[in-house]
Amino acid sequence: MSQWHADAAALRDYTAGRTPLPVTASLEAHLVRCDECRAILRADADRGRHAAVWDRVVDDVLVGPESRAERLAMRLGLSERDAMIAGSAPRVRGAWLLGVLLCLLLAVVAVQASSTWGTFVFLAVAPLVPVGAVAFAYGQEADPLWETTLATPSEPLRLVIIRAVTVLVVALPVLLLVAPLLPWPTWTAAAWLLPALACTALTVALSTWFPVSEAALGITALWVVVTAVAAGPGFRDVLLVLSTPMLSLYLVVAVVATIVFWVRLDRLATLGRIR
């Protein structure tokens, strides 16, 4: 048995959780070998605090580990509640990641293929990634808890934005890295973001009338047709979808769709059509 014993003040600080890490480690190393100090600790222990610590440990076990998305969201400064909302998105529909990855894989494969075909595939797919993100973010089809969630005081718009951004935070940087690899002028490497914005705004606006998955599917089909028609035979004129008149059109569509969404926003707070 050790002849040295821990200082009473140090033990009190340890009990209160005020000791620095090296002192804590040293005290714990001593406490496991010293019955006398453990007895002092037991006598001084704040039962309430121990109970609280125990509850916290039990809760952490019951809650389970935080998802990567939650940890990332908290590192980015979101509150615990918002991080939970963000983190529930991949759990709500695990398929989103697979879908996004497939899109990216397709885009990368396209870059490796012949230049016009590759550019066409990228332009047909990349602007739809945010549409997919929104489609998996909310609504009765995407979220098994949607009806229960609607009856809570949480703002549906906040939930939609947090979840959609969670997906985009992962997908957009990869697309932005892939875009410059394509054989096109530098400015066009970013220009595809404008049709992406228009498609996404249209999807959320339409989701105030239709289920979001159907809105996303409709916009996806529309965009693929638009790019295919613009590209023409052999996809020679594929960059036509990024011409100045078309970019102006996307901007107008994005602004109008955003206004429509804002006006009809309250529709998100209730169930849409019941099937």
Added chain:
Amino acid sequence: MNSSTVALRGVTKKYGRSPALDGMDLTLGVGITGLLGPNGAGKTTLLRILATVLRPTDGTCRVLGLDPFQPEQRTDIRRRLGYLPQESGYPRGFTAFRYVDYLAALKEWSDRSARHAEARRVLDLVGMSDLAGKRMRALSGGQRRRVALAQALIGEPDLLVLDEPTTGLDPEQRVSLRGVLSGAGHRATVLLATHQTEDVAALCERVVVLDAGRVLHDGPVTELVASARGRVWLADSEDDRALSAWRTGTGRYRHIGHHPPPGAELTEPTLEDAYLLLRGVPRHDLDEVRS
């Protein structure tokens, strides 16, 4: 009658052209009200409107003295509401505790330790404390239903809207949940839609029977049961004139109707008898009603 928590006037809800609710008037105060009716009677539609998640096509609606379709007032209602939908899914990977914790976070319980304490409390109320760490997908249907009910009890809401809370529960669990709900009914307005007439008889002071989107009966449970007095008989053989008749476990036939079978003896009606009598269900539809 206590001051009303819920007041509906002429509420209609149409899906396409067919009305699920047809000009409904309803007032509810503190206490437990049972909502009975066949499938498609409009029970779930009514509960969704009261839970502020569905807009009526027409009519006025006040919940907790507020307008559920004014955004700010709706949020205030939702702060005081507990809602158990008919079908309550669960995200993959959630434990029972995590499920309740997540919904408590959505219900503005931002302080972690207070939220966890509340999650423990409501899981304990529904008898799910021991399984709180288990994944939702590993729980039985009845256990999942109890966890879903737990989230509705978060924060002791002033209005509890419950769509078939006892579905999938075994008799012990149902009795235990009756204790929980009856406790809530002392201080809150509880509306309970169910197909289990025994639950209504055991729990509710008042019963509302819906049929084709209209209120067929609204009054004390005892009054509805009393309306069947003198119209339920036990007999040794089946009588074709009975509105409903079935062979019981004793081998005798239970007859509900307006004409006593030969040699029959009157018996005390149950709420189920009164419900069948009220609806005037033809015999060939009896199986469907009782399912």
